[in-house]
Amino acid sequence: MKKSALVIVFFFFFLSSNHWWQAIFESIFFDCNGAPYVGVADGSIFKWLGRPFGWTEFTVIALCDLSTSKGSEPICGRPLGLKFDLNTCELYIADAYFGLLKTGPNGGVAQTLATSAEGFPFRFLNGVDIDQETGMIYFTDTSAIYQRRNWELSVSTGDKTGRLMLYDPSTKNVTVLLHGLAFANRVALSKDGDFVLVTQTTAKNILSAGRGKAVKLDAQGNFLDVVDGLNPVSHVEQRHGNLWIGSVVNNFVGVILNFV
Helix, strand or coil: CCCCCCCEEECCCCCCCCCHHHCCCCEEEECCCCCEEEECCCCEEEEECCCCCCEEEEEECCCCCCCCCHHHHHHHCCEEEEEEECCCCEEEEEECCCEEEEEECCEEEEEEEECEECCEECCCEEEEEECCCCCCEEEEECCCCCCHHHHHHHHHCCCCCEEEEEEECCCCEEEEEEEEECCEEEEEECCCCCCEEEEECCCCEEEEEECCEEEEECCCCCCCCCCCCCCCCCEEEEECCEEEEECCCCCCEEEECCCC
C-alpha cells in the first residue's frame, strides 16, 4: 500500500446565508456520471456542480424550516445513507426518521419505500448500499429503541437492537438479515456480491454476512492511515483513487488525493 499524498481539498458550503451554517456532511456518494452528493443536517441533499457553480439542492426529505436542531430532525429528516443505482440513476436514501426513500435522476421530493420490517417500525435508519447487478437494497437500522437525536443513549446503555435489512424493489418486501446489532452503522456490499459488511460502532467491529454465516473482524484488520485535522470522520467513500470524507460535526467535504 503506497503512502497517500497529504493533499486535502475542502469544498466549503457557502451556498447562501440560509444554508452555510447547516453544512454538516455525513453522507458522500456519486451519481451515474461521477458527480458527488452530500446529505446535510437540515434534511437536504446537495449536488456538487464543480467550480464556479458550487453546490445546488438536489432533493429534500420533507418541507420544513431548514433547522439543524435535534428537536427539528423528526420533522425535517436526516439523510444518513445515500447510494445511486447506477443502472437507473435513481438515488436511494436511508433517512434516520423517514425510512427508506428514493428519488429520480432529477431529484425533487423523495418517495417513501419502506418504514418498517417484521411489524416493527424503523427507528434510526443509517447506512445503505445497492447490489448493482440485482438492484437489491441493503440498509441498517441502528436501534429499535433510540432515535438519532438520542444516539448517545444507544451508546451509553449498550443497546443491541440494531438490524441489517434487505429491500427488494420488485416485490417491495423488506427482509431482516441480522438482528441484535450494537449500533448498526454503515453497510457495504462486496464487489462480487458474495457478502455484505456492516459496522457495529459500539462493539468496535465489523460483521460480515453472507452465505448464511456471520463472522467478526476485529481491529487486527488492514488499517490504512490516520488523517489529522479531519476528525471526527463519519463517512468515507473511495472514488478513482481519492478518499471523499464527510463529518457529522464539521462544515466541509474533504478529499484526500491519490490515497491508493
